[in-house]
Amino acid sequence: MSAQRILVVDDEADIRGLLGEILAEEGYEVEVAADAAAARRAVARQEPDLVLLDIWMPDTDGITLLREWSEKHTLRCPVVMLSGHGTVETAVEATRLGAFDFVEKPLSIAKLLRTAERALEAGRKRRQAQRTLIPPLVAPVGKSRLMLKLREQVQQVAAHEAPVLLVGEPGTGREAFARYLHSLGPRASGPFVAVSCASLDDATAAVQLRGRESDGAVEPGFYEQAAGGTLFLGSIEDLSAGAQRLLLADLEQGGFVRDGGGQRMPFSMRLVAGANPGPEGPAGGVRRDLLAHLEVITIRIPPLREYAEDVPDLLRHYVDRLVDEEGMPFRRFSVAAQNRLRNYPWPGNVRELRNLVQRVLIIGGPEEIGLDEIEQQLVTQQGPDEPLVKQDLLALPLREAREQFERAYLLQQLMLCGGKVGLLAKRVGMERTHLYRKLRSLGVDFRQISDD
Secondary structure, eight states, X not given: OOOOEEEEEOSOHHHHHHHHHHHHHTTOEEEEESSHHHHHHHHHHOOOSEEEEESOOSSSOHHHHHHHHHHHTOOOSOEEEEESSOOHHXXXXXHHTTOOEEXXXXXXXXXXXXXXXXXXXXXXXXXXXXXXXXXXSOOOOOOSHHHHHHHHHHHHHHTSXXXXXXXXXXXXXXXXXXXXXXXXXXXXXXXXXXXXXXXXXXXXXHHHHHXXXXXXXXXXOXXXXXXXXXXXXXXXXXXXXXXXXXXXXXXXHTEEEOBTOOSEEEOOSEEEXXXXXOTXXXXXXXXXXXXXXXXXXXEEOOOGGGXXXXXXXXXXXXXXXXXXXXXXXXXXXXXXXXXXXXXXXXXXXXXXXXXXXXXXXXXXXXXXXXXXXXXXXXOOXXXXXXXXXXXXXXXXXXXXXXXXXXXXXXXXXXXXXXXXXXXXXXXXXXXXXXXXXXXXXXXXXXXXXXXX
């Protein structure tokens, strides 16, 4: 079992050194910080299991830092305050802000160790209780500026009834954001119906969407199943031409007629759609008049590589979910493993991350998931034609990584130059003869690009 992590925040070097030695001898993993700025960086890298926080520090005092963590919800572990000349008022304020306990200086090592043990045990019990109460629908995970802004955007849109188009790469969690949008809106108590557009072919789309009547019996379609709630159409670029015509007709008329029925039924659901980004804009291949109905509001769901600082939080989130919901054995990712995964391009986005977490929990092993185990799991499957941002260059030897970068770079630049090597030479600052040799050695067929 890996050691519990304690962060010691104190501006006095002697106290930091003393506590670091004593706690390490007790079997804890210790990190020290001399001021609030260093403490913020330490928590951002990896949340500890306990913080020992001095109140009186020169830049930002401990009470202010504790209030900041409390208001921003950026720290979930217990905090024990340290003070050489505390007052009743400061102790009360620290307790109000969530501090577990208050230890006065000069420190009694025996008392400090007992307090640390109690705080760590309380933190363990609280985490366990929180895991058993995790709701099935929670806000998308992440503390990055990008994710905070995205959640705010979804919250603003949720109160309105206008159709929403969620645009993002496969695996970015478009359906999860649609569910989050639904949970915040006035129809939250109604059903959320998710439909795979690939299943709506020309022959069955009418019955699947509109439902049917036969001999007085009614078989509701997706429109009616989502009544009072939200209908989510996933990957609308997969809609067949016939399904697009049918959906467009219903949206323009504001309602539908069941197959075999005669009465027009008005829509009573909110419509949210998901789409892949494409070279011709969102949902390439979808007719423009249909897209106009679906993209009244468009929200871009970013790929995971754009908010990689949230990877450690996502790893912990999926470990907790899989442990609680599927009874898998608990494991934790080491700092080295987390840093490696923060620098992985995640071509499959959040879905790929969840699959990796599930895989290492199923395989099992020591409680701490190390770097070597992660390297074994990150099997490079992308070819050289994959966009550079999706290539895991850190998994390659330097020479291969350089060749992959040069090939992707020159290929993209050549496309911008319309396949004209002369323009490319000027653009990248290379002599033309040398550039021809380089393109040939990298396998870039400039003649094919020129023909295209």
